[in-house]
Amino acid sequence: DVKVTQSSRYLVKRTGEKVFLECVQDMDHENMFWYRQDPGLGLRLIYFSYDVKMKEKGDIPEGYSVSREKKERFSLILESASTNQTSMYLCASHTPHGRNTIYFGEGSWLTVV
Amino acid sequence: AQTVTQSQPEMSVQEAETVTLSCTYDTSESDYYLFWYKQPPSRQMILVIRQEAYKQQNATENRFSVNFQKAAKSFSLKISDSQLGDAAMYFCAYRVQGGKLIFGQGTELSVKP
Numbered sequence: 001d002v003k004v005t006q007s008s009r010y011l012v013k014r015t016g017e018k019v020f021l022e023c024v025q026d027m028d029h030e031n032m033f034w035y036r037q038d039p040g041l042g043l044r045l046i047y048f049s050y051d052v053k054m055k056e057k058g059d060i061p062e063g064y065s066v067s068r069e070k071k072e073r074f075s076l077i078l079e080s081a082s083t084n085q086t087s088m089y090l091c092a093s094h095t096p097h098g099r100n101t102i103y104f105g106e107g108s109w110l111t112v113v
Numbered sequence: 114a115q116t117v118t119q120s121q122p123e124m125s126v127q128e129a130e131t132v133t134l135s136c137t138y139d140t141s142e143s144d145y146y147l148f149w150y151k152q153p154p155s156r157q158m159i160l161v162i163r164q165e166a167y168k169q170q171n172a173t174e175n176r177f178s179v180n181f182q183k184a185a186k187s188f189s190l191k192i193s194d195s196q197l198g199d200a201a202m203y204f205c206a207y208r209v210q211g212g213k214l215i216f217g218q219g220t221e222l223s224v225k226p
Contacts, residue, residue, distance in 0.1 A: 033213065033214070035216075040122065040218060040219075041218060042117075042119075042204060042216040042217050042218040042219050043204065043216040044216075045213055045214075045215070048213055058213065088156065090156075090158065092158075092214070094214075101160060101163075102148075102160075102208075102214055104157065104158035106155070106156060106157050107156040107157075
């Protein structure tokens, strides 16, 4: 089975801190995504990457950056965390081949105080 | 712009009864995919059912079926013989081939014993 692992499930950070959220997938998928989930807003795409060192902005990229140095790892970076970035963050991976299914991690709950 | 709308923030169904969750979307594409995802309290996203737009036949997975109306851009999910384990947040999602996955706002389904 495909596994998408988000190493940090629950984080509490202070305003202004730099925050790294890590995501690793084990199925050699080309595409990886970072979403943010908030009540009443569903999942909103922050950034996605379709290859190593390639990235594209999603719908809400402001305040975030990403890094994809290796195919299996896609990191979301909050350069200076703010309270309005308190949310749950979901990572996903996908390959356009085969069943074309998108696989999700278990989510990272981030609280910024 | 491509959008997905779920107009029912909450729904409730009696155990063993049938419930239908609504979803509409907006796109100018002709070839795309539609999905329903289930998110239980664990927050793990679980693929319930998928539909390729070029297929006229409605997808079915056991107790879950869809009513896909391409001209109306409607994609509703029917859950038959509802079970307590069906209680979750349900997300409708849309994706163009090679593109990003766009989600609706979600519908919280509760199942009454």
